[in-house]
Amino acid sequence: MSPLLEVRDLKVSFDTPRGTVRAVDGIGFTVEAGRTLGLVGESGSGKSVTSLAVMGLHRGAAVTGSVRLDGRELCGLPERQLNTVRGRRVAMVFQDPLSGLHPFYTVGEQIAEHYRVHFKASRRAGRRRAVEMLAEVGIPEPARRVDDYPHQFSGGMRQRVMIAMALACEPDLLIADEPTTALDVTVQAQILDLIARIQQDRGLGVVMITHDLGVVARVAHEVLVMYAGRAAEQAPVDQLFSHPAHPYTRGLLDSLPRLDDPDDAPLRAIPGNPPSLTAPAPGCAYAPRCARTAGASAAQHARCLAERPALAPAAAPGAAAGRLAACHLPLVPEGARP
Amino acid sequence: MTALLSVRDLVKTFPGRRGRTGRAGPPVRAVDGVSFDLGAGETLGLVGESGCGKSTTGRLVVRLLDPTEGSITLDGQDIGGLGPAGMRPYRKHLQMVFQDPHSSLNPRQTVARIISEPLLVQGASAADARRRAAELMDLVGLVPEQLDRYPHEFSGGQAQRIGIARSLATSPRLVVADEPVSALDVSVQAQVVNLMERLQRELGLAYLFIAHDLSVVKRVCDRVAVMYLGRIVEIGDKHEVYGSPAHPYTRALLSAVPLPDPAAERARERIVLLGDPPSPADPPSGCTFHPRCPKAQERCRTEQPLLRIAGPGTRQAACHFPEA
Numbered sequence: 001m002s003p004l005l006e007v008r009d010l011k012v013s014f015d016t017p018r019g020t021v022r023a024v025d026g027i028g029f030t031v032e033a034g035r036t037l038g039l040v041g042e043s044g045s046g047k048s049v050t051s052l053a054v055m056g057l058h059r060g061a062a063v064t065g066s067v068r069l070d071g072r073e074l075c076g077l078p079e080r081q082l083n084t085v086r087g088r089r090v091a092m093v094f095q096d097p098l099s100g101l102h103p104f105y106t107v108g109e110q111i112a113e114h115y116r117v118h119f120k121a122s123r124r125a126g127r128r129r130a131v132e133m134l135a136e137v138g139i140p141e142p143a144r145r146v147d148d149y150p151h152q153f154s155g156g157m158r159q160r161v162m163i164a165m166a167l168a169c170e171p172d173l174l175i176a177d178e179p180t181t182a183l184d185v186t187v188q189a190q191i192l193d194l195i196a197r198i199q200q201d202r203g204l205g206v207v208m209i210t211h212d213l214g215v216v217a218r219v220a221h222e223v224l225v226m227y228a229g230r231a232a233e234q235a236p237v238d239q240l241f242s243h244p245a246h247p248y249t250r251g252l253l254d255s256l257p258r259l260d261d262p263d264d265a266p267l268r269a270i271p272g273n274p275p276s277l278t279a280p281a282p283g284c285a286y287a288p289r290c291a292r293t294a295g296a297s298a299a300q301h302a303r304c305l306a307e308r309p310a311l312a313p314a315a316a317p318g319a320a321a322g323r324l325a326a327c328h329l330p331l332v333p334e335g336a337r338p
Numbered sequence: 339m340t341a342l343l344s345v346r347d348l349v350k351t352f353p354g355r356r357g358r359t360g361r362a363g364p365p366v367r368a369v370d371g372v373s374f375d376l377g378a379g380e381t382l383g384l385v386g387e388s389g390c391g392k393s394t395t396g397r398l399v400v401r402l403l404d405p406t407e408g409s410i411t412l413d414g415q416d417i418g419g420l421g422p423a424g425m426r427p428y429r430k431h432l433q434m435v436f437q438d439p440h441s442s443l444n445p446r447q448t449v450a451r452i453i454s455e456p457l458l459v460q461g462a463s464a465a466d467a468r469r470r471a472a473e474l475m476d477l478v479g480l481v482p483e484q485l486d487r488y489p490h491e492f493s494g495g496q497a498q499r500i501g502i503a504r505s506l507a508t509s510p511r512l513v514v515a516d517e518p519v520s521a522l523d524v525s526v527q528a529q530v531v532n533l534m535e536r537l538q539r540e541l542g543l544a545y546l547f548i549a550h551d552l553s554v555v556k557r558v559c560d561r562v563a564v565m566y567l568g569r570i571v572e573i574g575d576k577h578e579v580y581g582s583p584a585h586p587y588t589r590a591l592l593s594a595v596p597l598p599d600p601a602a603e604r605a606r607e608r609i610v611l612l613g614d615p616p617s618p619a620d621p622p623s624g625c626t627f628h629p630r631c632p633k634a635q636e637r638c639r640t641e642q643p644l645l646r647i648a649g650p651g652t653r654q655a656a657c658h659f660p661e662a
Contacts, residue, residue, distance in 0.1 A: 042523035154614040155388075184387035185550070186611045189594040193610060211524060214596030218603045237600045255528035257557035259580070259595055260602060266535065267557065269528035273493045289525075 002071035004205040005031040005054070005090075005173055010065035010075075012046070012053045019278040023049040023061070025229040028311075029222075033172065034199065036206040038220030038237065040213060040252075042274055046229040047209045051175045054207075055092055056082045069173070088118045091166035095178035097158035101150040107134070107161045108146035115168045133164035137194060156187035160194065167198060174199075177209045192219055213256060217241060225249050228275050228285035231311050235323040245314035245325035247292045284309050284328065292329045304328050340414065341375035342544050343399065343512055348372045348408035348418075350394050354619060366619045368394045370568035371408070373645075378511065381538065381545040383559035383576070385552055385591075387615050391568040396514045396548045400434045401425055412512070430460055430508035437517035439497035443489040449475070449500055450485040456507045467507075474503040478533060495526035499533065506537065514546045519554060531558060552595050556580055564588045567626040568618055570645060574653025584648035584655035587627050625658065633659050 012024040024046040031037045041047040052058050054067050056074060067074045069089060074082065094100045102110060111133055112126030121129070127146065134142035137160040150158060159179060166174060176195065180188035196219060199206055208219055216223055216237065223240045225233045225248065233246035244250045254268040272289040275281065287293045287304040296304065307328070314325040349371055354363025369391040376382045384392045397403045399410060401417060410418040417428050433456070436442035443452055453474055454467030462470070472482040478499040489497055498518065505513050518534065519527040535558060537543060549555050555562055556576060563573040564585065572585040583589045590609040597603055611630045616622055622629050628638040637658050647653070648660040 042525060156614045184615065185552070185594045186387065186590060187614060188596075189608065189610050190612075192596075212596065213524070213598040214603075217598050217600045218596045220600075241598065241600050252524055253598060255525055256598055257528075257531065257553040258598060259553050259556060259592065260597055260599070261556075266532050267528035269532055270525040271529070273495060273526065274523065 002068065003030040004033045004070060005029075005207075006066070006068040006071075007050075007054060008066040008068075010050065010053055010067065011063065012049050012058055013062050014060065015062075016278070021277045022229055022280060023277060024053065025280075026065075027224070027226070027229075027231055028065075029224050029231075029234065031173065031205040031207055033205050034203040035221045036199065036208055036219050038216035038223040039207060039209045039226065040211065040216050040223060041226035042211060044228075044274055044277065045226040047226050048177055050226070051092070051177050051207060051209055054175065055086055055090060057086075084118075087114045087171070088169045089171050090173045090175065091169070091171040093159070093162050093166050093174065093176045093179045095181050097155065097162045097182070098150065100162050101158060103150055106147050106149055107153070107164075111146075111161070111165045111168050114165060118169050129168055130164070133168050134161070136167070136198070137161070137164045138190075139164075156183055156190060159183060159187075159191055163191070163194065163198075167202075167204075170202070171204070173205045173207070175207045175209070178211070179208075180215065181210070181212070188215075195219070213241075213252060225252075228280065229277060230285065231324070231326060232286065233314075233323070233325045233327075234311065235325075239323055243331070245323055245330040246286075246327050247290050247329070247331060248286045250331055251289075251291070281305070283307055284326070290329075292327075292331075296329060300329065341411075342378040342380075342413060343376040343546070344409075344411040345375075345395075345399065346373045346409045346411070348395065348398060348410065349406045350391075350398055350403060351406045363619060367568050367621070368618055369398065370618075370621075372565075372568075372570055373408075374563055374570065374573060376512070376544050376546060378544055379538065379542045380561070381547055381559045383555035383562040384546060384548045384565060385550065385555050385562060386565035387550065387591075389567075389615060389618060390565040391618070392548045392565050393516050395565070396434070396516050396546060399512075399546060400432045400514050402434070430456070431511045433505035433508065433510040433513050435498075435501050435505045435513060435515040435518045438521050439494055439501050440489060442501055443497060443504075445489055448486050448488060449492075452489070452500060453504045453507055456504065460508055470507060471503070474506055477506070477537070478503045479529075493526075494522050495529055498522060498530050502530075502533065502537070506541070506543075509541070510543070512544045512546065514548070516548045517550070518547075520549060520551060527554070534558065552580075552592060564591065567616060567621055569626070569656065571627065571657070572648075572653065572655045573645065575651060578649065578651045578653040582649065582661065584653060584660040585627075585657045586631050586633050586659075586661070588655075589661065590630075590632075625656075635659070 008028045010027045014021045039047045053063050108130040111130040115129045116126040131142045131146050180191050220237045227248050232248045251270040275285050283305040293304040309326045309328045311324045311326040314323045314330040350369040351365040351367050386392045398405050405418050409416050450471050453471040457467040475482045519530050559576050562576045562579050563570045566587050572588045590611045593609045624640045625638045625643050628634040643656045643658045645654040645656045648655040
């Protein structure tokens with residue numbers, strides 16, 4: 001049986017006055033029903049572009065590769081056919097709930113709109129569906145609130161409305177792009193719980209895009225760490241956090257201040273800045289910032305800078321299966337943080 | 339110890355928003371009776387969710403805003419009521435670092451100009467100001483050769499270093515940093531946190547560090563104050579506050595922060611608060627936290643709790659039923 005979502009060798013590039021930007025340069029992953037893939041990366045790493053490309057929402061970009069939903073190829077599908085998939089089988093929730101909602105329409109009309117289009121439902125059935133959905137996402141007095149406008153909701157409530165809108169057509173896959181980044185931490189906890197509950201009830205596949213490793217640790221089953229448009233590491237969540245194979249993942253974890261850290265030693269920051277995507281270096285994009293490259297022999301150092309590492313099983317002795325890293329010098333579990 | 343900065347019963351109200359009738363609503367008490375001390379060379383973290391008044395408090399302290407009531411004492415001198423001319427001699431001791439590094443730097447000025455501006459205002463000569471700007475670039479880990487570049491030529495982390503360099507130009511004793519790292523990428527955040535810690539050690543700076551990220555605050559602060567709806571609900575040594583939070587809001591806030599550790603996340607007991615933070619334009623009666631509080635009782639609805647010592651140490655909490 002084919003997985004719910006299978007993305008292979010996805011490449012997205014934009015032509016800009018300053019040259020071609022390879023925003024996503026060969027990403028692949030699968031998402032099964034009922035599972036959550038965490039897509040992590042810093043700004044400019046290509047995580048949002050990946051999600052837009054999966055939805056076919058990449059205006060003006062050159063996209064190659066394969067995006068299969070239940071075995072059906074979406075990449076290259078004409079708009080008309082994509083429209084039967086978007087919103088219906090795959091839905092999306094964005095970071096800023098206010099800009100995702102139209103200020104002139106009631107939330108009920110907006111939730112019902114999708115549903116009525118995809119199911120050719122009447123106005124009355126659409127409204128009924130909107131009330132059901134508002135109740136499901138935990139909005140009090142849904143029958144009354146359905147006629148309210150977006151500005152009458154708080155930030156957290158708006159994000160619930162967005163989720164109601166995304167789930168009104170019972171999609172199989174939810175792509176959530178930084179859904180809690182604009183929210184306060186106590187409200188973030190509510191929204192993450194809500195997504196987890198709906199996922200359990202419906203067997204929803206989820207792609208959670210975030211820069212927050214704490215959010216990933218909480219919700220993801222598998223994790224894909226992106227750097228400069230490529231996958232740096234792909235692993236089940238426990239392995240990724242306990243024994244990261246890629247020095248970038250290690251660096252990210254080390255540079256995070258943690259609530260449960262007892263010691264107050266200085267943070268181990270990653271030196272330098274993320275690279276430019278217009279003029280990618282020939283070798284590993286992370287090499288200029290990498291502590292392992294810096295500490296390697298001259299020959300190895302030259303290799304990291306010249307030769308792009310392929311995503312391969314991090315086959316160190318004792319390493320668990322199912323883990324891929326794009327690194328010439330992957331970390332072995334002994335080198336992991338105790 | 340006399341405090342470098344001493345804030346007492348600080349209140350800031352803003353005029354209410356005009357409704358459809360054109361009549362102004364009741365004034366909003368954005369900061370509603372905040373008091374704290376900050377010693378020389380110390381860092382006090384000010385945490386809370388959006389709208390809790392933490393940024394307004396910071397702006398009042400550096401006198402970008404005029405307090406409605408209360409006093410702000412810097413080194414024994416009350417600066418709360420001073421006008422622009424009266425403030426001028428004190429400005430050099432009080433500087434600010436802002437959240438968004440790019441929007442807080444003038445895009446049409448060179449870095450040299452941006453960093454030396456506070457010095458020129460204080461009466462330094464152009465040559466001295468430029469020399470000092472070069473020193474400051476070096477101090478914050480940038481190359482002095484880049485003095486004549488413009489802000490857009492720098493990355494976010496570098497731009498924040500420029501903002502920090504500007505804040506240090508007048509050799510201040512207190513820097514108010516309002517979300518200084520929250521616009522930065524994770525890998526760059528740590529660089530800026532480490533830089534701020536080093537500068538504090540080398541220059542003996544005091545920081546009022548305003549942030550919503552509790553992990554960052556735990557890292558950089560000596561003491562921490564938790565704000566909710568314009569008031570401090572808990573304040574004390576960070577080990578006491580983080581180790582055994584006394585206020586139910588602090589507990590909920592800490593338990594809501596996701597840990598970057600899947601096993602710990604699964605094992606964790608989480609207090610999920612209901613609802614959203616209320617609007618400061620229409621605060622609940624009694625303890626303003628009571629509608630969301632898992633421990634709320636009748637008394638909490640009617641009587642506003644005051645800050646008092648909770649637990650064995652010096653930490654204070656504003657709660658009728660604090661955790662022991």
